[in-house]
Structure formats: structure tokens, C-alpha cells
Amino acid sequence: MSPEKDSRVVMTLDAGGTNFKFSAVRGNQPATEPFSVPSNAHDLDLCLTTLVDGFKKVRDSLSDSPVAISFAFPGPCNYAEGIIGDLHNLPCFRGGIALGPMLEEIFGIPAYINNDGDLFVYGEAIAGLLPHVNGLLEKAGSPKRYKNLFGVTLGTGFGGGITRDGQLFGGDNICAAEVWILRNKLDPGMPAEEGACIRAVQKAYAKEAGMAFEDAPEPKDIFEIGNGTLDGNQQAAIASFERLGEVVGDAMAQALTLVDGLAVIGGGVSGAWPLFLPSILKELNSDFHKPSGEAVRRLSQEAFNLEDSEQLDVFLRGDTRTITVPGTDRTLQYDPMPRIGVGMSRLGTSEAVAIGAYAFALNQLDSQ
Structure with missing residues (x-):
């Protein structure tokens, strides 16, 4: 099934050094009103709390349960394992943080992380x-x-x-x-x-x-x-x-x-x-x-x-x-x-990233 006809909901995030922009996508369309919050990149505990609280707010706004989390983070990262590396713009992650596995434990659904530039282009290739x-x-x-x-x-x-x-x-x-x-x-x-x-x-x-x-x-x-x-x-x-x-x-x-x-x-x-x-x-x-x-x-x-x-x-x-x-x-x-x-x-950069993240998550779920 093509992403624009899919009824599943995926929670998304466009992560930057200054702000985190949260959203959710269903059928290549926003499933909730996007919102941005400061990333708190100087403090790991505060940054992780910001991420978890942001996704909880998105989940609570949805009429259907999301099937996955899929979002963009700048590199270097081990994207396949969900591990964030030493980021210049998000210094609190230095040393390697297993962000994907942490979110899977908390929300009980798969969490996929990709490069923001990759997901932007993927979204523009799909619907832009x-x-x-x-x-x-x-x-x-x-x-x-x-x-x-x-x-x-x-x-x-x-x-x-x-x-x-x-x-x-x-x-x-x-x-x-x-x-x-x-x-x-x-x-x-x-x-x-x-x-x-x-x-x-x-x-x-x-x-x-x-x-x-x-x-x-x-x-x-x-x-x-x-x-x-x-x-x-x-x-x-x-x-x-x-x-x-x-x-x-x-x-x-x-x-x-x-x-x-x-x-x-x-x-x-x-x-x-x-x-x-x-x-x-x-x-x-x-x-x-x-x-x-x-x-x-x-x-x-x-x-x-x-x-x-x-x-x-x-x-x-x-x-x-x-x-x-x-x-x-x-x-x-x-x-x-x-x-x-x-x-x-x-599409606009953030929307393209969200659609790219959505399509990637559906592909991963369907291939398992």
C-alpha cells in the first residue's frame, strides 16, 4: 500500500540543536497539530525528558494508537541501532546514547531514527x-x-x-x-x-x-x-x-x-x-x-x-x-x-522530513 493511502499513524520528530518539532502522520497527512519545544541540548536528562514528554503529548492527542515512532536526528549516529553519537549541536549526547531502544521500552512500539537530510529528500521524492x-x-x-x-x-x-x-x-x-x-x-x-x-x-x-x-x-x-x-x-x-x-x-x-x-x-x-x-x-x-x-x-x-x-x-x-x-x-x-x-x-522542510520518516517506518514494519 502506498503511504498516502495508509491508515496507520506514526509519531514523528524533526530534531534540531535548538528546537524539537513533534508531529504525527497518517496517509502522508498531519494526524495532529505539530508543535515545537526547546531541545534543552545542554542537559541530557532534561533533553531526554523533553523527548519523552513530547511524544506522550503527541500520543495523547491521537484518536488511534500509533504503530511506530520515526524521526530525524543529525549525525553521527548508528541509525540502525538507534544510538546517537557525538553531536556538535546536541552536546549532551556525547559518548553515545541508546535513544531508540529507550523510546521502544517506554512506548512499546518500534522506534526508527534516520538522518534529517535523508528523510527530507525521501519525503520530497514521495510527495514533493x-x-x-x-x-x-x-x-x-x-x-x-x-x-x-x-x-x-x-x-x-x-x-x-x-x-x-x-x-x-x-x-x-x-x-x-x-x-x-x-x-x-x-x-x-x-x-x-x-x-x-x-x-x-x-x-x-x-x-x-x-x-x-x-x-x-x-x-x-x-x-x-x-x-x-x-x-x-x-x-x-x-x-x-x-x-x-x-x-x-x-x-x-x-x-x-x-x-x-x-x-x-x-x-x-x-x-x-x-x-x-x-x-x-x-x-x-x-x-x-x-x-x-x-x-x-x-x-x-x-x-x-x-x-x-x-x-x-x-x-x-x-x-x-x-x-x-x-x-x-x-x-x-x-x-x-x-x-x-x-x-x-x-512540502516545506519539516513536513518533508515527517513524510519521509512516515514512509520509512511503514516500509520497515511491512518488511518484518
Whole structure:
């Protein structure tokens, strides 16, 4: 049974270093009103109590008993065993905490934990950008369809995920799509995350505006400054997001070279996409150069901005043509134009994570 038609209820959580967002999902739809509480990441006992109380509040709000708990936690983790490792943003878990088994003991149902970036992309593959784009291609009469989705989240950190033909791809150590540790194009001695997150935008703005990092506005305000709707250094604001786009675009190019699928972007910084998405596409469509000076495309495919109506139209139209099978009257539709599209989350990051967590739990339950 597909997740959108399933009547079972799964309790979910999107865990961040600052807040825990609790919810429950039935049939890919919210089964209760989501709510957020401080994570209390500085104190293990208080943090664990917060988790248990949050899930109890969700359970008590449901008309039917949940069949599982399934939620997102940043790595490093032993996700299969439900053990949380040494997290930078949740320091109280250092040393390894068996969170999944603890919740199973308390609630008497299976508890599944996954990487937040993975679940975000899984949700978008099930009910977000991937089916949205394939639906647009069908309406446009194109024979092209996409099965693979790569995605990134831009927030406190820089996360990623991959789905292949409808299945979450975690790798042998559940370390696939660890994009945060790709090389930073603009500062090769640092990981990409240092150029692709909240603090990266603030750091770049502070440098361009000639102020201390501690005095830099929040990214939302920097975006409004860049748009001209808030007073500030507009040139510095625009440059800070263009810089982020260049770093993110470089990291995405490395991943898309291997994945060859659509790409989706979410996370707390994603609302500023009008200022950074063009830079990402510029990087994806840039060239390398051989020693002879000959230009070589960065990607084998042409990348399109799916949020731009003109680019979307070209992407959907492609280069579809009708060809004849030699020696017969049989004809086929053929589109020889290799292309990928980059778009923003169609579900919202937290909702995508919840739907991904829901689908993963149902798959696990049905396979046992």
C-alpha cells in the first residue's frame, strides 16, 4: 500500500540543536497539530525528558494508537541501532546514547531514527518535488521521467540526502550524502558547510559590510536587506548570498555528477532562494578547462532553475522528437537532451522530513 493511502499513524520528530518539532502522520497527512519545544541540548536528562514528554503529548492527542515512532536526528549516529553519537549541536549526547531502544521500552512500539537530510529528500521524492516535476512533464507531453532525487538542506549546518528509484540510499555506514564535508570551493582548507549555512551568510555579510560577526543580522534580515525591503548594506547582502550559492552549487555539482537526478533544496535559509539560486545554477552550468584551453562542461547535463518560468518551460519541452524504427513504420518519441532541474522544497522542510520518516517506518514494519 502506498503511504498516502495508509491508515496507520506514526509519531514523528524533526530534531534540531535548538528546537524539537513533534508531529504525527497518517496517509502522508498531519494526524495532529505539530508543535515545537526547546531541545534543552545542554542537559541530557532534561533533553531526554523533553523527548519523552513530547511524544506522550503527541500520543495523547491521537484518536488511534500509533504503530511506530520515526524521526530525524543529525549525525553521527548508528541509525540502525538507534544510538546517537557525538553531536556538535546536541552536546549532551556525547559518548553515545541508546535513544531508540529507550523510546521502544517506554512506548512499546518500534522506534526508527534516520538522518534529517535523508528523510527530507525521501519525503520530497514521495510527495514533493519529484512527483511534482514528473506530473508537469506528463502534462507537457514529454516522455522524460525522473526516478532519482538529490537534495540539500541549508540551515545551522549543510545536510544532504539521496533517493534512488524510490528508495532511500544511506550507504553501508549510513554515511551517504554527507555533503557538509565536501571541499569548500572558496576556502579549500575548510568543509563546504562553512560556506553553506546560516553562519556563512552572516560571516560574509559582516566582512562585506565591515562589521564584527557578532553584529551581523540574521539571514532572514540579510535577505530583506538584499531585496531592499530593510535598511542595511544591500550590496553586502547580495554578495553574501551569491557566495553561499557558489559554494552550494560546487558541492551539488560534485554530487549530481554521480547521482544524475533532480535536485531539491530546503532548510532554514531556503526562503532566501531568489538571491542564491541563480548562483547555484551558474556554478552547475560552468566550465572546466583542459590544459589546451578547451572548455569542458562541469556537468554532462544542462541544469535548469525550476523556479524560473522561462527555464522551466525549456526544461519541460526538452528536445522531444519522433523517430522511425529502421525498416518499419513504427515510431518512437525520443528526447536526446540530458538535463536536470533544481527546485525548492514543495512540502516545506519539516513536513518533508515527517513524510519521509512516515514512509520509512511503514516500509520497515511491512518488511518484518
